Amino acid sequence: MPEAPLILIADDEADILVVTATRLEAAGYRTVTAADGREALDILRHQQPDLVLLDLRMPKVDGYEFCRTVKDDPNLDRVPVILFSASSSRAENLRDKCLALGADGYISKPFISTELLAAVEHALARPGGEPR
Numbered sequence: 154m155p156e157a158p159l160i161l162i163a164d165d166e167a168d169i170l171v172v173t174a175t176r177l178e179a180a181g182y183r184t185v186t187a188a189d190g191r192e193a194l195d196i197l198r199h200q201q202p203d204l205v206l207l208d209l210r211m212p213k214v215d216g217y218e219f220c221r222t223v224k225d226d227p228n229l230d231r232v233p234v235i236l237f238s239a240s241s242s243r244a245e246n247l248r249d250k251c252l253a254l255g256a257d258g259y260i261s262k263p264f265i266s267t268e269l270l271a272a273v274e275h276a277l278a279r280p281g282g283e284p285r
Contacts, residue, residue: 157181159185159204161193162184177270190211191213191214198229204234205232207236208237208238224254233277235273236256239262257276
C-alpha cells in the first residue's frame, strides 16, 4: 500500500499548525510543520513533501517569497503550494495575487475542514501534484 501524501504546513501561529495538522491527519494525510518560511523551505528541500500549505504573512520568508522561490526552482516547481491568510475585505485581491505568483490555490482563514480538504485533494490530483 502506498504511503499517504506528506503535507508541509507552515504558519507562525502554533494553534493554526495544530488544528490544521489534526484535520489533515484525521483525513489520512501525513504532516510536517514549520513556524516560518525559511524553516518551510528547508523542510521542502530535505523531506520533499507532496504539498505545501503556507500562510502568507510569516517571519523570515513570507508566503509570496516562498512561492516565487519554489515556482522558480525546477527541482521544486512541481510541488503544489496552497497559500492562506486571514480573510479580509481584500481576500479576492490576495487570491488573485497568489495565483498570479504560481500558487496552486488560496484559502481564506479561518477555513472550514471541508474547504481545506477539497483544496488539498484538488491540488494533489492535478498533473504534477501526484504523491511521490
